Amino acid sequence: MAIRFVLTIAIVTLASSLAYASDPSPLQDFCVAVDDAKASVFVNGKICKDPKMVTADDFFFSGLNKSGNTSNPLGSRVTAVNVNQLPGLNTLGISLVRIDYAPYGLNPPHTHPRATEILVVVEGTLYVGFVTSNPANPNIKNKLFTKTLYPRDVFVFPEGLIHFQFNTGKTKAVAFVGLSSQNPGVITIANAVFGSNPPIPSDVLTKAFQVDKNVVKYLQGQFWSDNN
Incomplete structure (x- = not known):
């Protein structure tokens, strides 16, 4: 009986820890990231800059008004604003991306291992979709969900699932994306x-x-x- 009780507690504890497996909530106003090249220790995230040395520029990024260069075989360009570009995002659990698509440009199937993605179309037409994982219910195993989006339409891609965007139009397309991690990975x-x-x-x-x-x-x- 004692062994069963201990195992039950262990399972509940593990399940509770997994339920909160995401970017941790900050315990201070901010933790501006120190450049990796200057860091002497490695942590889950980035170490903090001395608050007395923090300036407004640590929370500022300029450039998302500029189109990305789509002259590559995929015909798309991702301009990321995560903790590597904007140190003030450290510990805040969010980041941003601009995606430019040439006519018939593709952001190919990919995943973000640490973030849910929400996309809003600013210009053009996008065919988007994601594929489910292998849950217990075989009826939704590897099911494809797709939608055609137009300007100001919004679509969400659940964390960790394979997804894509394809410009179906004859003109360029632009989208902005929010991600629920300071460093979502791709x-x-x-x-x-x-x-x-x-x-x-x-x-x-x-x-x-x-x-x-x-x-x-x-x-x-x-x-x-x-x-x-």
Whole structure:
């Protein structure tokens, strides 16, 4: 009985800790990040600048009025404003992105391991979507949710799920994105799977994708473009 009680407490404690697995709430007004190159310790986030040295510029970023360069194979450009660009975001659990899309430009399937994303279209037309994970209910396993968005439309992508945006119009498109993390991270699926360094063994990918090994070698030999 005692062992069962201890196991129950352990499971409840673990579940409680996982329920709050996100950027921690700040315990002070601000914690302006110190540049990594100047940091002598590593923490989950960034260490704090001396508050006496903080200025208004630590909470300021300029440049999202400028279009990103979309002259790449994907035809899109992501301009991020996270804790690396805006030190004052440290511990605040939010960040921002501007995405520019050339005609038929794509922000390819990717995930943010630490953030939910909410997108608003400012200009143009976007076809967007996300794919669910593998929950207990087989009826919604890997289900694709899509929507065509127009200016001032809003769409949300749940944390950690694969999602994409595609400009279906003949003119450029622009969107702004809010993310629920100071440093949401991004994993672009094709780049990670076929462009990893060192490469994932072709035997693994051949079995995973159920294709000929030559197909895998061809894909691994491509230049996987980055729009960040």
